[in-house]
Amino acid sequence: MVYTRRNIIAMSGAALAGAVLPKAAAGQSIDFKPNARYPDPAIEILDPSFTKYRLGSSSVEQLATGCRWLEGPVWFGDGRYLLVSDIPNNRIMRYDEATGAWGVFRSPSNFSNGNARDRQGRLLTCEHLTRRVTRTEYDGTITVLADNYKGKKLNSPNDIVCKSDGSIWFTDPPFGISGEWEGEKATPELPHSVYRIAPDGSLGLVTDELKGPNGLAFSPDEKKLYIVEGRAQPFRIIWSYDVGKDGFTLSNKTALVTADDNGGLDGFRVDVDGNLWCGWGSNGTAAAKPEQLDGVKVFNSAGKAIGFIRLPERCPNLAFGGLKKNRLFMASSHSLYALYVETRGAV
Numbered sequence: 004m005v006y007t008r009r010n011i012i013a014m015s016g017a018a019l020a021g022a023v024l025p026k027a028a029a030g031q032s033i034d035f036k037p038n039a040r041y042p043d044p045a046i047e048i049l050d051p052s053f054t055k056y057r058l059g060s061s062s063v064e065q066l067a068t069g070c071r072w073l074e075g076p077v078w079f080g081d082g083r084y085l086l087v088s089d090i091p092n093n094r095i096m097r098y099d100e101a102t103g104a105w106g107v108f109r110s111p112s113n114f115s116n117g118n119a120r121d122r123q124g125r126l127l128t129c130e131h132l133t134r135r136v137t138r139t140e141y142d143g144t145i146t147v148l149a150d151n152y153k154g155k156k157l158n159s160p161n162d163i164v165c166k167s168d169g170s171i172w173f174t175d176p177p178f179g180i181s182g183e184w185e186g187e188k189a190t191p192e193l194p195h196s197v198y199r200i201a202p203d204g205s206l207g208l209v210t211d212e213l214k215g216p217n218g219l220a221f222s223p224d225e226k227k228l229y230i231v232e233g234r235a236q237p238f239r240i241i242w243s244y245d246v247g248k249d250g251f252t253l254s255n256k257t258a259l260v261t262a263d264d265n266g267g268l269d270g271f272r273v274d275v276d277g278n279l280w281c282g283w284g285s286n287g288t289a290a291a292k293p294e295q296l297d298g299v300k301v302f303n304s305a306g307k308a309i310g311f312i313r314l315p316e317r318c319p320n321l322a323f324g325g326l327k328k329n330r331l332f333m334a335s336s337h338s339l340y341a342l343y344v345e346t347r348g349a350v
Contacts, residue, residue, distance in 0.1 A: 033065070033068050033315055033316055033337050033338050035065040035068070035315055035338065037062055037063065037064060037065070038062050038063070041059055041060045041062065042057060042058075042059045042060075042062075043061070043062035043063060044313075045062070045063050045298075045312060045313040045314070046061075046062075046063070046310070046311075046312055046313075046342070047310065047311040047312075047313065048309075048310060049301075049308050049309050049310055049311055050303075050307060050308070050309035050310070052303065052309050053301060053309040053310035055345060056278075056301070056310065056344050056345050056346050057310070057344070057345070058343055058344060058345055061342060061343040061344070062342070063312065063313075063314065063340055063341075063342050064340060064341050064342070065338055065339070065340050066098055066103070066105070066332075066338075066339045066340065066341050067096070067098060067105040067338060067339045068337055068338035068339070069337065069338075070089040070092060070096065070336075070337050070338070070339075071089060071090070071091040071092050071336075071337065072089065072090050072091050072185070072319065072336060072337075073087050073088065073089055073090075073096075073319065073320075073334035073335060073336070073337070073338070073339060074087070074088045074090055074116050074117065074270070074319050074320050074334055075087060075088040075115065075116050075117040075118040075128075075129070075162070075163075075270070075320055075334070076118070076320060076321060076322040076332050076334045076339075077118040077119055077120060077126070077322055078322050078323065078324030078325075078328075078332065079120070079124075080324065080326070080328075081124065083099065083100045083101050083326075084097050084098060084099045084100060085097070085098045085100070085322070085324055085332050085339075086108055086118055086126065087118075087332075087334050087339060088112065088115040088116055088117075088118060088128075090114055090115070090116055090131070090185045091114075091184055091185060092110075093110065093111045093112055093113075093114050093132075094107050094108075094109060094110035094111065094112050095107075095108045095109040095110070095112045095115055095118070095128075096108060096339075098332075098339060100324075100325065105339075112128075112130070113130035113131065113132040113133045114130065114131035114132045114179060114185055114186045115128050115129065115130050115131070116129045116130075116131055116159070116160070116161050116162070116179065116185075117129040117160070117161055117162035117163040117173065117174075117270070117320075118163070119163045119164055119165050119171075120165065121138065121165050121169070121171065122165060122167070122169050125138050125139055125140060125141065126138065126139040127148070127163055127165065127171060128163075129159075129160035129161055129162065129163050129173060130160065131159040131160075131178075131179025131180070131185050131186030131187075132179070132186050132187055133150065134150060134156050134157045134158065134159055134160070134179075134180070134189075135147050135148075135149060135150035135157065135160065136148045136149045136150075136157075136160050136163065136171070136173055136200070148171065148200055148204070149173075149198065149200055149206045152193055152196075152198065152206055152208065155192040155193050156192050156193070157175050157193065157198075158175045158176060158177040158179070158180060158191050158192075158193055158195070158196075159175070159176065159177060159178055159179025159180050159185075159186055160173050160174070160175050161173070161174045161175065161176055161178060161179070161216070161217055162174050162217060162218045162219055162270055162320075163219075164219055164220055164221065164350070165350075166221060166225060166250070167225060168202060168250055169202040170199055170200060170201055170202055170250065170251075171199070171200040172197065172198070172199050172200075172209065172219060172228070173197070173198055173200075173219075174196075174197050174216035174217055174218070174219055174230065175193070175195070175196045175197070175198060175216070176195045176215045176216055176217065176233065176234075177191045177195065178215070178233075193211075194211040195211065195213060195214055195215055195216055195234075196208060196209070196210065196211040196216070197209040197210050197211075197213070197216050197219065197230060199251060201251075207251065209251075209253060210230075210253060213230060213232040213235075213242070214232055214233070214234035214235060214236075215232060215233035215234030215235075216230055216231065216232060216233065217230075217231040217232075217233035217268070217269055217270065218230070218231040218268070218269055218270035218271045218281075218282070218320065219231070220271060220272055220273045220279070220350075221246075221273065221349075221350075222273060222277055222304070222349075223273060223274075223275055223276075223277055223349040225246060226245065226246055227243055227244065227245060227246060228243075228244045228246050228253060229241050229242065229243055229244075229259060229271070229273070229279065230242050230244070231268050231269065231270075231271070233268065233269070238261050238262045238263050238265065239261075239262040239266070239267065239268040239286070240258050240259075240260065240261050240262070240268075241258075241259045241260040241268060241271070241279065241281070241302075241306075242256055242257065242258060242259065243255075243256075243257045243258075243259040243306075244256055244257075258306075259279075259302075259306040260279065260281070260302050260306050262283075262286075264296065265285065265286055265296070266283045266284065266285075266286070266296050266300065267282075267283065267284045267285060267286035267296070267317060268281060268282070268283065269281075269282040269283075269284075269318075269319040269320060270282045270319055270320030270321065270334075271320075271321070272321055272322060272323055272348055272349075272350075273348070273349045273350070274323070274346040274347060274348055274349055275346060275347050275348070275349050276304075276346060277303070277304035277349075278301055278302065278303050278304065278309070278346070279301065279302045279303075279304075280299055280301050280321060280323075280331065281299065281300050281301070281302065282299060282317075282318040282319050282320050282321055282333070282334075283296060283297070283298055283299055283300040283311075283317075283318060284296050284297040284298070284316075284317025284318055284319075284336075285297065285317060296317075297313070297314050297315065297316055297317045297318065297335075298311060298312045298313045298314040298318055298333075299311070299312040299314070299318050299321060299331070299333055300312075312331075312333070312342060314333065314335055314340055316335040316336040316337060316338060317335060317336050318333050318334065318335045318336075318340075319334060319335070319336070320334045321333045321334060322334075322348070323347060323348025323350075324348075325343070327347060328347040328348045329343055329344055329345065329346060329347050330342070330343050330344075331343075331344055
């Protein structure tokens with residue numbers, strides 16, 4: 004079948020269960036060799052406070068490979084599986100923890116990027132091609148939650164998180180409409196923005212002051228919202244905001260993390276202690292060798308770097324999962340990696 008914009012959108016309502024794929028089924032692959040020694044030297048302690056999070060007998064594992072650019076991992080504990088977007092291949096992949104199976108969950112996916120679960124356990128997805136945020140219902144049908152703001156089309160929703168009150172927050176940079184690789188080239192109609200879908204379904208603007216807003220997450224108590232400014236110059240920044248008592252208004256904008264080594268900040272997650280586990284990697288301009296930057300960098304709630312997980316590829320995004328929420332799934336350029344750690348995801 005030749006996929007046109009029309010039939011891609013029409014097919015997006017079906018969650019397609021694909022056959023199990025070999026590790027290098029499509030795209031690029033990485034020759035990864037797990038470290039045979041404990042503790043794994045790929046897990047670096049940058050500050051003594053990180054020591055308690057490193058398990059001496061846990062090492063980085065490569066679960067699957069053969070993709071082009073993995074993003075938006077989300078864990079479904081009730082099914083023991085992880086969904087992750089392979090954006091340029093226009094599909095969502097599924098990793099089954101019980102069997103190790105790796106296959107297509109949805110194809111085409113409208114060039115999906117960020118994924119999350121709402122408070123009822125349903126899949127929330129940011130779609131580049133359709134420039135919208137959707138919810139997959141229990142029967143597999145698709146509900147559009149947002150596709151425009153005040154009559155103007157969204158840019159290309161990127162990353163997404165659901166707050167405990169049921170509100171859905173997402174970033175909307177123009178990355179997916181800047182070319183044909185991750186969507187369909189188009190002219191932006193709105194500023195780079197962050198939006199909130201209220202529990203009643205109404206869409207509100209959170210901020211439009213950031214250049215290329217990307218990953219976002221709340222602190223464990225939800226009193227702070229962290230947002231990556233992906234086009235900040237000269238370095239990418241994670242901004243910290245205080246969340247008002249109304250649960251919506253932001254104030255006290257503060258630079259929490261500055262990637263002054265030219266690290267490519269992207270998506271991140273927060274653990275129960277308030278640490279930020281950040282996808283990291285060379286942004287193409289770093290003086291250091293890319294392999295010295297690729298992986299996951301961990302910062303405490305004060306913005307101090309405390310740990311680093313070295314990977315053979317740049318890591319755009321990650322998610323906590325597993326039975327005890329202590330397994331870190333790292334969606335990297337071509338591959339999915341995992342590592343058990345001595346902490347749990349806050350969400």
